Amino acid sequence: MEDDTGAAWRNLPQRPMVAPPDFWTLPEGRRARGHLMGRQYGGSGDNLRNLVPLWAIANRDVMKGVEMDVAGVIKEGGQEVKYEVLAIYDGKKSGVPKSIHIEAHGMLGLNVDCLVMNNNEPKEKVNLSVVPVAWDGEMRRVDFREMIDVDSWSSPTPVEVWLGIEEWAGGGLPGDFKEFVDLYGDGIVRGHLYVPHPCGAEPLIDFMKRGRESLRSVAHHYLGDSRSPRFDVDSVIPWGYSDWDGDQCCLVPRGKEAWDILVEFRQFGCVRLYQGCFSTFISGVLSGTAAPPGWPGSGPLWKALDRSPLV
Template sequence: MNAIVTRNMLDEGTDARNTIFPPGYQSGVGQARGHMLANQLGGSGDEWKNLFTISQNPTNTPWMSMFEQRVYDAVADGDVVTYNVYLEYVNDDPDSPPESIHLEAFGHRKGPDGKLRFDQEDIRQPSSRRTWPLILPGVTMTTLTALTTICPPPASPPSALDWSPVETELGMRLPEDYKQLMATYGPGEFCNFLSLYYPHAPREAAALTGPMPARLRQQIEEVRHNARLPWPLPHPPEQLFATGVTGNGDYLFWVTQPSDKPDAWDVAVNQALRAPWYTFTGTLTQFLLAVIGGTTRVPSFPEDLLDNGTTFTPARPIVEPTTPTDQQDSMNPTEIRAWARANGHPLPDRGRIPIEIIEAWKRGNTV
């Protein structure tokens, strides 16, 4: 079983249904119907694939329940935890009770030392037999798939991008999670509020490859130095690369350190280039999952951000103004009226010429 546990999942599970008998289960012999994804972590007790036979003591309680409590506490404290449960069976036979259980949990937030705040692995009754990962319907495995679960992307995926020339133009590699994010969602707006910059966007203000990232770096210093009491910056401007903007004028930046490890870049948020700054330790996709999933609140973001649901709205295509054709330039109302009368179309001397007559005139006067 593989899941990403977010705060909105806590305490949303159900007790094991007593009409479900997992393989090998016997009543009255100290066994229990164990949840792979725990009840308190949002796991269903009505789905037979989430239940397995487990000894009540000491495996279910206290071993597994203590581990699940650590996951629960980490998520309640604001983390988003990837949680994996593997069952190992005698002779690889999934129709028998599992011989051992392997639990893993990894947080998505890092501490001041750069390490994950939550990183747990617990193996009971180790075995040389291979594991059987059981993926439950609707349970996600990666940060991106977790994001798409709570905030569905467009039904039609955007056109594939060739990232090599984009990175050459920028002079740096881009985080893989950003490329996958753009390939899934494309340009648009999350929760009618937050937009990410996109390579070669039609408007330069939204283009990752446009002048905005460099312009914003310069403006950060200008705004700060023009203040009566300049505030300290949490990151040198040369390490900041703009990657998005909100409807309130908050800017999102990658903190491009280490410069050669883009997958390790954190996300910084700033309100209109002024203080204060907020730094999220994690990738851009992890930031979106945490904000949209409700486990992280950016101080400058509105409190009612999620009140209208977690949505993504694709950017509308920009319709370029058409250049007048020679035929349009040469249209003369007097000539059109004369042509209309000569061809049996009744038309008064004054007033707007109906579009149907104009189109008929065009067809009859095509060069």
């Protein structure tokens, strides 16, 4: 495509760089050559297939922020990530996209799905959550709604509620865990595993606080047990309780962005670490193929808590 200012391949007057189609139609000083695959990932600045015209504020203040966040996860957490970017046009004969759709899904819980709006408005981005998805340890897409074929809660947890939980937890929690809890919290998995909801009968943050203090009171027994891995009680995030034998399930951080599952086996007097993301663990419980020892491998996949205020 060419515009009325000359060929798309013409050099910028200031620097020897190629310009994408219709780049020159945006105001000087407020335009940018947007990289679909960012330079952080080795994206080319000389290949037109990787360049689109963007408003500078959308490129600098929004798209770059998403790219840097994802790049940080890859660099610091050792997380394998599937990254896709799509330029969306409004049907007019213009090379300027109306938005950029970015998806990034990692094997350890990273879940980014957003639209960067290509306009001159500051920091305009739309986070999408049409179908909550996650990735298990083998990079297979996990759709919780396909695994649990029953009606889930339809209203997402208010952002400020999650922010309060994550502030107490000391940082962001894994996306696949939050998606599952939004859909199926305040319910019973496999007839025995209670998973609270942020707005449920016992709010998730109250459950987390109570569970951590309970674990703290007996942690010295586990830390002195040769069967149990070392762990920091203050970094443990309780999220589930089995009424089959009193076992408690917790998130524990592994590195900056990776998470494992710690199960407190109260009947066995030890704890066990399940490496991998939340999706891998809960998928094993749901399928019955990788349930912790002593847990039932059958029972209803999910049932809403009778006293839940979400019903």
